[in-house]
Amino acid sequence: MTTATGFDAIVGQDAPIRLLKTFIRNGTHPHALLFTGDGGVGKKTTATAFAMACNCLTLQSSLRNRPPFDAIDACGACASCKKIADHHHPDVIHVAPTSAVIRIARIRELLKTLALKPNEARRRVVIISEAQAMNPEAGNALLKVLEEPPDRTLLILTAAQPMDLLPTVVSRCRHIRFAPLGEEAICQVLSREKEVDAKVLAALAGLCGGSIARARARIEGSWLSRRDWIVGVLTDLISHSGTPDFRTWLALSERLAAKKDRLEDSLEIITMWLRDILVTGCDPQRVLNRDRMETLAAAAEKAKPAALIEQIDAVEEARTALRANTNTRLTLDAMVLRMARTCSL
Ligand SMILES: [Zn+2]
Structure with missing residues (x-):
């Protein structure tokens, strides 16, 4: 055959x-x-x-x-x-x-x-x-x-x-x-279809929830570079000590809103990243962004679990509100300001 x-x-x-x-x-x-x-x-x-x-x-x-x-x-x-x-x-x-x-x-x-x-x-x-x-x-x-x-x-x-x-x-x-497909099975199928860097493939396989269709869409849609941009900005913001940098938080909201068709993806990236920082400290085996373990470990040292949980809540509430067609920019601004305030908790 x-x-x-x-x-x-x-x-x-x-x-x-x-x-x-x-x-x-x-x-x-x-x-x-x-x-x-x-x-x-x-x-x-x-x-x-x-x-x-x-x-x-x-x-x-x-x-x-x-x-x-x-x-x-x-x-x-x-x-x-x-x-x-x-x-x-x-x-x-x-x-x-x-x-x-x-x-x-x-x-x-x-x-x-x-x-x-x-x-x-x-x-x-x-x-x-x-x-x-x-x-x-x-x-x-x-x-x-x-x-x-x-x-x-x-x-x-x-x-x-x-x-x-x-x-x-x-x-x-x-x-x-x-x-659901195991990560190994996903890597096997995708590597047959396309020439993709093994590290990128392994990262995507861990992040696609067992769905090849999602992994394929993420390869095509340069999802990984978007994730890297978002986690770079986010990690700096949540590691920032002292008064939150509201201006940079709002700039993040503006950039997220500018790509409306990718907003659901972007918010999912944020939730997964915050969740991973929480999980890194207690159960690293369950981390999803496994290709970024070092950054996660550094972020986990500085982050406060109560603040992370509050931030995840803020993102999830924004996702629910956006599905109900609320004003995108207003919802995202409220989300990032709530996240910013938790940094000084
Ligand atoms: Zn035949």
């Missing part, structure tokens, strides 16, 4: 893949699967790999010979595999939210397609990504096919957690949980 879209390409999800391979080997396919787990852990890639394996001409003919478990994977080279990998297969249907919602019109359109026989696939596969985006009408409309699945058709729904979906939808699916 060499294709980048087969089971072989998926890292850190051994249990789900073992189960899917068992379905293929035994020819016992459920009609509906629900993949849950954090964003970027490989749910959609696995769904595509499964669609490919179910329809791979080479694999299906070799199954008669009971191949070893490791060999149960799509060939990546037959006509079916190529079409699926290129998203050109008429019977592998992808449904995903548009403007954060999967509307009933999209599900009705899907039902019409499913009322017809599959064009060419041995098994038609419908992948509904972020199924929690179905509004209740869409979810209820989908129940019809979950209750009476069309011939040779498999539905795969993905979501962060089952409680995000209608219980009636969840109860009709075979539920498969995807674990």
